[in-house]
Structures are given as structure tokens and as C-alpha cells.
Amino acid sequence: MIIKLITAAGSMKPNPALAQKMGPLGMNMGKIISDVNKATAGQPGMKLPVTLDINTKTKEVKVIVGQPSTSELLKKEFGIAKGSGQPQKFKTANVAIESLIKVAMEKQALEKTLKSSVKTVVGSCRSLGILVESKEPAEVTAEIAKGTYDKIIDQKKTTPSPEKLKELKSFFDKIQKSQEETKKKEEEEKAKAEEEKAAKAATAAATPGAAATAAAAATPEKKAAEPVKK
Numbered sequence: 001m002i003i004k005l006i007t008a009a010g011s012m013k014p015n016p017a018l019a020q021k022m023g024p025l026g027m028n029m030g031k032i033i034s035d036v037n038k039a040t041a042g043q044p045g046m047k048l049p050v051t052l053d054i055n056t057k058t059k060e061v062k063v064i065v066g067q068p069s070t071s072e073l074l075k076k077e078f079g080i081a082k083g084s085g086q087p088q089k090f091k092t093a094n095v096a097i098e099s100l101i102k103v104a105m106e107k108q109a110l111e112k113t114l115k116s117s118v119k120t121v122v123g124s125c126r127s128l129g130i131l132v133e134s135k136e137p138a139e140v141t142a143e144i145a146k147g148t149y150d151k152i153i154d155q156k157k158t159t160p161s162p163e164k165l166k167e168l169k170s171f172f173d174k175i176q177k178s179q180e181e182t183k184k185k186e187e188e189e190k191a192k193a194e195e196e197k198a199a200k201a202a203t204a205a206a207t208p209g210a211a212a213t214a215a216a217a218a219t220p221e222k223k224a225a226e227p228v229k230k
Helices: 016-025 029-040 070-078 097-110 114-128 137-146 150-154 162-206 210-218
Strands: 002-008 047-055 060-065 093-095 130-132
Touching (some): 016 029, 029 047, 029 060, 070 097, 093 097, 093 162, 097 114, 097 150, 114 130, 114 137, 114 150, 130 137, 130 162
Parallel strands (some): 093 130
Antiparallel strands (some): 002 047, 047 060
């Protein structure tokens, strides 16, 4: 029996869905969780794909830890807690192509060439809100296709120069400052709108018969019934 799941490395907890599958088999959930946590402990803070190969007769469980997703590797490499909820609007990092080559080399087994692996990694930066070489990932992907970074990729260069890192940081500092101002403005506008809404509700509630008066005003006045002629 094969069961596949995604779990936080080293900190798997009891899972109702998993328990439903294991319960009828008489498996020891505590031991399984302990084995998974032991097998994934070396990559703390990451979400990892795990396969449980279960022998239903002997009750033996083989824990197979898969490779983390590209997004997980990127978050770990650049210290990103979570991706941007609005990647086109808010950015989370500004990284060098060399740093992405390092990540790509960990994922290259899934690609034919290192260059194609780098393209895949750059593509994953988009959803996380990561800028590459101070540019949008789509622009860098096009540059990779044209051969702009062929020399660096062929050399498998994974360490950007201090000068480049300084430039990238300076650029991103400006981006962050702008983002903070935008978020502050949005929060102020939201707070103002909520205050206005609350004030209108309070005014309506404090006016006796306001709702009834408004309803009466909106209803057309009916004509008095004419006396029936005999």
C-alpha cells in the first residue's frame, strides 16, 4: 500500500485523513509519525513530499523522502517565510542569476540540461514575488532563451560578486520602501472606510424611526377610496 503526503520536515503531527487510512490496518500512528519526523529532520522549515510504502501483512512501513519543490528551495535559499500574495505588486526578494543556478543544480535531475533547469527555477520566482537581476522573472526567462547567461550557466557559477549583491540590495531597498508606503496608504484608506461605515451605522441606529420614515417616504401615497355610487 502506497500513501503519499506533504509534511513539514521534522514536525509531522497526527493527521485525521491519514488516521482513517491507517486505522483499519491496525498501524501504530505514533511510530509512523516518529519515523517520518526522523527521516525529514535534516531539512527543518521545509515542506517535503513523503511516500509511505506499507506492507499490510507485516505492518512494516518504509519512509521515502522526496525532493522539496522548487518553491521550497527558493524560500529556504533566500529566507522567505512565504510567497507574495500579490506577486505583481509586492516583491519578496531581488536575487542574482548565480544564486538561482545553485538552486537549479539541486533540481537538474528533473531536466535535460542545467540551462532548462535554470529557466524552470526562474519561472518559479514569479509566484513568490522574487525579482531576478532587478527584473521580472519573465524578462529574465526571455534573456536565458537568447543566451544572455550561457557563459555563467556553463561555468556553473553559483556565487555572485559582492558588488552585484550590493547593487541588488540597494535596488530592493528602494522597492521595499515604496511597498511599505503603499501598504501604509492602503491600510489608512481601509481604516477610514471602516470608520465612515461605522459612523453611518451609528447615526442610523441613533435616529428614532429613521428606518420607518425612510420606508414611508419611498412608498407612493395611495389615493383615498372613492365612495361607491348607488
